[in-house]
Amino acid sequence: MPRDDLDTIFCSPAAVLAAGPTELAELLDLPDSGGGVGREVFAQASAVLAGAEVPRTEFASWLHFAAKVLGHHAYADAVAAAEPAMPWRTVWAWWRPVGAYRAKPNMSGDACAELFGTPDGRVLVKASALWTEERWFDAATGEPAPEPAEGEATPLDEDYDPDGPFLFDPEVKDGLHAPETWEEPIPLGGGRFLLVEARGIAVVETGTATPAGGAGASDGAERASWGTGEPWFAGPTANESPLDAARLDAVFGADWVIRVPAERQPEALTHRPTRELIATAGLPAWWAAGVASFKAAWTESGPQDPQPDADGLLQLGTFEWGYDGGPVLVHPQTGAVSMVRDGDGPFPLARDTETFVRLLEAVYRFMGACWDPWPGEPGHGAFLREVAELEPLSVDTDEPGGEAWEHLFAGITELSVWGY
Structure with a gap:
């Protein structure tokens, strides 16, 4: 047509x-x-x-x-x-x-909504879940509402x-x-x-x-199916959209993103796209999925260690799996991200720092669709297709980097919302 x-x-x-x-x-x-x-x-x-x-x-x-x-x-x-x-x-x-x-x-995971009444006659909704901190809404309008002070709202009877x-x-x-x-x-x-x-x-x-x-x-009118097609969206895909501060704040939470002005970044880091990413969009300070986690080795004052290591690499952070892990490193001239795990490496993880951050962000964006997909919604498959498009290495389990990502992705592709 x-x-x-x-x-x-x-x-x-x-x-x-x-x-x-x-x-x-x-x-x-x-x-x-x-x-x-x-x-x-x-x-x-x-x-x-x-x-x-x-x-x-x-x-x-x-x-x-x-x-x-x-x-x-x-x-x-x-x-x-x-x-x-x-x-x-x-x-x-x-x-x-x-x-x-x-x-x-x-x-x-434990989706919950509670109703509260206020002295002025309004009803507030308090929503929460395992991966959602308490959020308050005006039940009449859906507008976000501040959490009431103690005693300002009364739970409505069960x-x-x-x-x-x-x-x-x-x-x-x-x-x-x-x-x-x-x-x-x-x-x-x-x-x-x-x-x-x-x-x-x-x-x-x-x-x-x-x-x-x-x-x-x-x-009572005649019933019919109005179609069984897949969802369609007019805008650009996530991979086509820019990675900026608003996007990272929305995904990781504003309190969990680190941005370091250029003057506080180490002189050794000369890769301009990486410097701009860290200064404007930022790095996740903390990331977790299942038993895996990432902790940045930077603060808003700069990296914990501004000097390259013996391999000429700067540390971005550390991955932990509960049973092993290792430092995540960035090449100061190319922005390529690598890792040392269990004494092996450094081996490649992502072609540049932006791709590395996008892969972590993708895990958070796909959590709900992987844990609780709507009937017919291909959460796992859509996730793996997106990360493969971002970084083919991330799904190549014959390579050390792909094996590392497999463990990281397992938090949503193999484990439940409860982490087992």
Whole structure:
């Protein structure tokens, strides 16, 4: 299909809904480009539904959800205008899109959300998981909220159950479709519900036009699958995107990234790209996955040892596996990264420092998709393809460097979120 036709269909939610599942099914084999935001939203909704059959009005709810998850709020508004009879709609979402390999949200491992009431009548959501520190949200808007001071917010009773119909009621015949992970929506009152699962949290509400069977029922219209294609994204891939301070802060956390001004870097380090990386984007101060960890040998004042070692290399940090490990080194003239392990080496790890940091960052970005992939989401495979593209050595287990990366990657490719 020509790109212009794709743009024409996908630019309008009304056109997507009017096309219907039969015509849209013909779009499964699409060109790499074209369709823009609307194609992203349609592909995301189809991926989340994973082939489940729903009527048109309910598919509009899923389009609306996908638009909110992707941050395309104007498109979400257009979906709502195109189909006012949606049985439910998304108020806000902090949720990792299917096929989007991002470090946050990552609610794998003991995903938890608690409700708190404030003296001014607001309800706050406290979300946390094994790899997610406590985050607070305004339940009504989804805006991040500061952690209340002691005594400022009161936990809502476990029996807190505002009046209202149950959304996604499994007891309702021909009820609304819901993924298995949404089996226990938490009622917030006023027809709103909080959903909590490994990909994140979301607040949804019943639509203004409630089906005859109640809030948990569909509209009785003919059901159909609206596609089973893979997610699609218009923007550049992670490997194509620049590595900058904002990106590293988002992945590692601002408190866990070291940046060293040029004047504090050792004179021996003459590789300009490495110097610029350390000064602007930064180095992770600490990294961990499974039983493996990396600790930088630098602080904001500079390297712990500014002099090259006997091999003419500067130390970046240290890898530990719990049972062995060794120093991670950088060549001051070329930026190439190497390692000494168990007395062997130095052997190559990455062609330059930026690639080394990108490999560590990729592990964090793929954690959720590897530990808790959505049905059909190729977390492990997508991760290995990305790191192989970044640095072929990282997946060549016949080489010492590839064997070292295999142990580091095992934290998400072989071990669970619990590290075993």
